[in-house]
Amino acid sequence: MRHGRWRFLAGALVPALVLHVVFVLSPYAQAFYLSLTDWTGVAGEARLVGAGNYARLAGDGLFLDAVRNNALLLAVVPLVTIALGLVLAGLLRSRRGAGGYQIVYFFPQLLSLVVIAVLWGFVYNPNTGLLNSGLRAVGLGGLARSWLADPVFALPAVMAVLVWSSVGFYVVLFLAAIDAIPGELYEAAKLDGAGAWTTFWRVTLPLVRETVQVAFVYLGIAALDGFAVVQVMTVGPGGPDGATEVIGLSLYRTAFTYGKFGYASAMGVALFFATLTLAVLALRAGRRERLELA
Template sequence: MNTRRKLFIAACLLPGLLLFSLFKVYPTIQIFHKSLYLWTGLGDKPKFVGLGNFKDMFRDDTFLLALRNTGFLMLIIPVLTLLIALINASILTKSKLKERSFYRTVFFFPSILSFVVIAILWSFIYHPTMGFLNSGLEAVGLGDWALPWLGDQRTVLWALAVTLIWQAAGYYMVMYMAGIDAISPELYEAAELDGATKLQQFRRITVPMLWEIIRVTIIFSINGVLSISFIIVSIMTAGGPDRHSEVVMTYLYGQAFTNSNFGYAMAIGVFIFIVSMLLALLSNKLTERGTE
């Protein structure tokens, strides 16, 4: 490659690299740096406390509760979301339903809605007196099951989980459908000739052939819970009742912009970043066997 060509490529890449460094790399470095300080973000001089913010984090009962809630959502949502998406993708791709295009549109539609719209919609569904869910239960004679779903400590996380699963399942379904369409039909034909049932074909052909896509969607889903749950929780419950729906991202936001405790908030941000990276590496390692 001649020098002129190298200079041209460098000139094309330089603006993008500068913008990426300015808006991504530099702020990330600053977050790691400021997490070592006690700082209100209001113009006062930051006070160096070393790892003090991180020590306080694990003595903070509210943070530990938010961490537990986030862990629950990160455990439940990816498993159920990807399972539902995979089953729906397999059915809609392999079945002979005339309404397949309609169902594809219906299942994918929540993925194109704004998170704010989704949060408001499900807030109305869960409303204790006017909500569709409680009204439906009463209509079929199950009024005793009607609950204040977002106001009960026992049900609030499950209610939020259903909302997040409903929003994301269609998105991953489309990814799986694209992968299934790429699988050779001859594999399924040969399996049918050998007497394999639809369930056996799903287990022995569909899942193994989609394994690389599944691995990617696991990482996407885990990290998506962190970002999306912030919006959903902020609008639907604001962390209530009694902090039982608080997640680490809403707690971080509250520490920074409500309590003006930016140093502590950045320490939480660093913790989230490290945990996200570790979870991505762990999920990639645990699912690596399927590619051998």
């Protein structure tokens, strides 16, 4: 019986492990190897350059601009999205007919990110776009500008699209987490004289902390990407003057425009470790908080 159980387990797990190695681990290993070469994407033997590609990254001005912009996205997009999601979820919890609002907020999730980028490109159009037309309609035409062509406003415009496209999902996610909180806790807080803000800060937020932590990891990964929105919306893309350059875009251009696949692989490996570090730090911080509370 024991041998039959092990055969069953091996038969169930080995095919899945083989597929995982071939289609997941193997591409990672190839990317790490290519990052140490000068491969141009053309069939032929790649020459090993060791850590030379990584040394080049430190002096690549466009790549450093991309790192800066991704860092700004990481600092702004998750925090704004989570804050808006929590506030809207808290407001919907006490409102009747909240299901209709959830559908409205969730609607952007039904659209692909490319479609969203195209639509917002029309909104930001300097001549016929909804944003500038609205400003002119209310007598604020002096604020109208070429949003995606202005180095000061181009990246915030991209951030706004990323927040708009994500916040609806996290409203629904946070609302589900809040609904799982026992109502007795809110009743006790009300009897103690706690106001809406105190109740949210002392009751709601601590009990949805794990959900917020997961949301931060996913939004952080999205902020470290940003490729699709920048590629579709911005001039260049990545412009103006590198104001919206992101690592994914630099990687794509380096590989498929300049044919420097080895150097592009080094960028990909750097992005991989940045994402891995973000996830590990976020998860460890959440675990430390749970241990302290225990």
